[in-house]
Amino acid sequence: MGVVAKQSFYNSITIGLAFVIGALNTVFLYPTHMGSKLQGLVVALLALSNLVQPFISFGVQHAVIKFYSNLQTKEEKDKLLSFSLFLPLSVFVVLLAISSVFYSEIVDFIASENKEMGKYAYLILTIAFATALFEVFYNWLRIQLLSVFGNFLKEFFPRVLIFVLLLLYAFEVVDFDGFIVGLITGYYLRLLLVIIYSLSKYTPRFSLALPDQFKVILKYSLLIFMSGTAASLILDIDKSMISAILSVENVAFYSVAIFIAAVIEFPGRAMFQIISPLVAKALNEGDDISLKRLLKKSANNLLLISGLLFCLINLNLSDFYNWIDLGDYAVALEVVLIVSLGKLFTMSMGCLNNIITNSKYYVYVFWFSTISALLAVVLNLYLIQWYGITGAAYATRMVIVLINILKILLVQYRFKINPYSKATILTVILILLVNLIFTYIEFDLSPFMALAVRSILIFLVFAVIAHLMKLTTDIQPVLKRILSSFQRT
Numbered sequence: 238m239g240v241v242a243k244q245s246f247y248n249s250i251t252i253g254l255a256f257v258i259g260a261l262n263t264v265f266l267y268p269t270h271m272g273s274k275l276q277g278l279v280v281a282l283l284a285l286s287n288l289v290q291p292f293i294s295f296g297v298q299h300a301v302i303k304f305y306s307n308l309q310t311k312e313e314k315d316k317l318l319s320f321s322l323f324l325p326l327s328v329f330v331v332l333l334a335i336s337s338v339f340y341s342e343i344v345d346f347i348a349s350e351n352k353e354m355g356k357y358a359y360l361i362l363t364i365a366f367a368t369a370l371f372e373v374f375y376n377w378l379r380i381q382l383l384s385v386f387g388n389f390l391k392e393f394f395p396r397v398l399i400f401v402l403l404l405l406y407a408f409e410v411v412d413f414d415g416f417i418v419g420l421i422t423g424y425y426l427r428l429l430l431v432i433i434y435s436l437s438k439y440t441p442r443f444s445l446a447l448p449d450q451f452k453v454i455l456k457y458s459l460l461i462f463m464s465g466t467a468a469s470l471i472l473d474i475d476k477s478m479i480s481a482i483l484s485v486e487n488v489a490f491y492s493v494a495i496f497i498a499a500v501i502e503f504p505g506r507a508m509f510q511i512i513s514p515l516v517a518k519a520l521n522e523g524d525d526i527s528l529k530r531l532l533k534k535s536a537n538n539l540l541l542i543s544g545l546l547f548c549l550i551n552l553n554l555s556d557f558y559n560w561i562d563l564g565d566y567a568v569a570l571e572v573v574l575i576v577s578l579g580k581l582f583t584m585s586m587g588c589l590n591n592i593i594t595n596s597k598y599y600v601y602v603f604w605f606s607t608i609s610a611l612l613a614v615v616l617n618l619y620l621i622q623w624y625g626i627t628g629a630a631y632a633t634r635m636v637i638v639l640i641n642i643l644k645i646l647l648v649q650y651r652f653k654i655n656p657y658s659k660a661t662i663l664t665v666i667l668i669l670l671v672n673l674i675f676t677y678i679e680f681d682l683s684p685f686m687a688l689a690v691r692s693i694l695i696f697l698v699f700a701v702i703a704h705l706m707k708l709t710t711d712i713q714p715v716l717k718r719i720l721s722s723f724q725r726t
Contacts, residue, residue: 277485296462315441398423494572536587536656560684579637
């Protein structure tokens with residue numbers, strides 16, 4: 238776990254900084270300077286772009302991780318990397334041709350309920366293409382255990398880009414049209430940077446020759462494409478349907494709440510970027526002991542850290558909204574709790590998703606995702622109409638719980654392992670105990686001071702109890718190494 242711990246630490250810093258910038262964007266700059274209508278418009282357009290992106294990438298970014306470690310020669314690896322680039326390029330050309338012919342019809346469909354979206358429909362395919370190619374080069378770096386810079390570009394760069402653009406908009410340097418053009422330009426600049434860095438670390442000899450395992454790779458990519466499409470639908474259908482059923486303002490309210498809830502996932506996002514290639518290697522080598530260790534350790538540590546974040550977020554939520562003075566955005570307070578519970582469940586599974594995706598049972602991901610996507614559409618359609626954005630949150634959590642249970646059952650049945658242990662029970666008890674202690678404690682202070690004092694107390698109580706329960710044994714060595722590195726400097 239040495240490499241995992243080191244790069245996870247650096248990735249956590251990057252994601253943490255990205256979160257800070259993203260928080261400034263989402264909860265302050267967007268509402269203050271752009272307003273809920275335009276914020277909702279940007280979020281809705283980017284959500285639609287995320288729905289299109291899997292159609293361009295076609296799952297090949299995951300094929301790179303899946304098959305690269307099995308290839309012995311540079312020629313074989315070069316063929317795989319070449320194929321992983323040329324396929325998305327080919328798909329993009331086809332989609333561009335289709336969208337050019339039917340552009341008016343596509344615009345009318347997108348803007349059926351919110352006319353403002355039609356003007357900027359071109360953003361959807363444009364950013365989807367840049368994102369699809371970026372993911373290929375990003376995974377190119379991940380298989381070489383060089384995820385830190387790629388993670389910087391993936392997590393930090395887009396948020397800094399939006400931060401700068403929002404400042405330019407606030408000071409009237411650019412109008413909204415300029416904001417959109419700057420957003421597209423920034424995504425292509427990111428793509429250029431990851432290409433340059435990737436080629437500097439490993440330069441393939443590009444070839445139009447098909448990989449030796451072309452049929453197997455294509456089959457895998459096709460299934461991942463279909464499951465990825467379904468997964469993207471699960472992630473972004475709520476925002477897209479809110480804009481279609483309610484209004485773009487509600488998309489803004491919902492997106493702020495979802496952003497806050499998603500903080501719980503950031504430790505996992507840092508760890509999974511480096512742990513996925515290690516899982517693939519363990520599977521390819523038939524190393525069941527390493528696989529079990531990776532699953533148990535990742536699950537225990539992620540539940541503990543994410544559990545702390547869950548407590549900090551939900552126990553401080555009212556004071557946070559009052560401090561920021563979000564006004565109408567506070568209608569989505571309940572959304573944070575509903576969705577964050579689902580996110581916490583996901584973190585409790587550790588690297589289980591990586592095991593399924595990189596194993597011979599990856600076909601199940603397609604079926605799980607398809608079922609969940611269909612369920613997401615149906616649930617959002619009705620629950621949004623009945624309960625507004627709170628209904629979208631319930632739909633999201635129900636889908637998360639369903640697909641996660643199916644995945645746990647699959648891994649238990651096929652690999653005879655699961656992510657849970659005695660530490661899981663103790664961590665859940667710890668989370669419940671901390672919530673019980675602080676739920677009814679009020680501070681007669683300003684929102685900011687109340688938030689600060691409560692956060693410090695929650696952290697101390699959580700850390701002390703976790704230590705007494707011996708839940709921090711895997712984290713302590715990492716902390717000691719970090720502290721010693723600071724002391725040397």
